[in-house]
Amino acid sequence: MKRTWTLGMAVLIGIMLLTGCSGSAKEMEKLQADNSALQEQVDVLTGQLTALEDKLATVTSERDVYEQQLIRLGFVPGEDPDTPVPGEDEETLPVFGSNEEGVTSQISTVVVKTDEPLLTKMNLLGAELSAKFFGGLPMEATKINTVEGKEILIVNLKETDTGKTWTYDYFQGSTGGLETIMALSETFLQREYGGRWVDGVQFLLNGEPIEFEHVEALSEIFYR
Secondary structure, eight states: OHHHHHHHHHHHHHHHHHHHHHHHHHHHHHHHHHHHHHHHHHHHHHHHHHHHHHHHHHHHHHHHHHHHHHHHHTOOTTSOTTSOOOOTTEEEEEEEEEOTTOOEEEEEEEEEETTSOHHHHHHHHHHHHHHHHSTTOOEEEEEEEEETTEEEEEEEEOOOSSSOOHHHHTSSSHHHHHHHHHHHHHHHHOTTOOSSOOSEEEEEETTEEOOOGGGGGGGSOEEO
């Protein structure tokens, strides 16, 4: 009886060992298959990366060629192609806009000849400021007066019969009024400009002093 029991145990252990070995073999085969699949994916991605690197090199080379062409045509790479580049006898003047807090920022530029009359430079600035910040409303630098030994530019803002108006679109509200004041004054004062310039600027509306609640400052002279 004891011998029979021992033999039975031996057979049972042998079956368990065979089953374990069979399971381990299957797991190994699965791991190898998974590894092969991953390696195939790595190979595919590596090939795609190489192709992208080749395309990038081609695009970079083409970009360099285009940049050289732009330079030869007089444009500065990285800048707006519509932004003119000054020549040897020209200079660039900034045009300023403003946000609701009265903080100004450059919104455009104009290129003027260095020996251009001051009024011509002013009217070029006014035209660009009008187009970029004041919806095309007209303004004209009419003359330069001498006030207590200071040269003061006179800029006449003009109302139109159609579209936007200075009175209702740019003189209303405390924040809107502040934006108007800062954009006008800073553009015409050109505080950072080192060449010959006016000492101050005064604004009129249709040839008359500006007297509106939210733009009271426009009735005064702005000094640099």
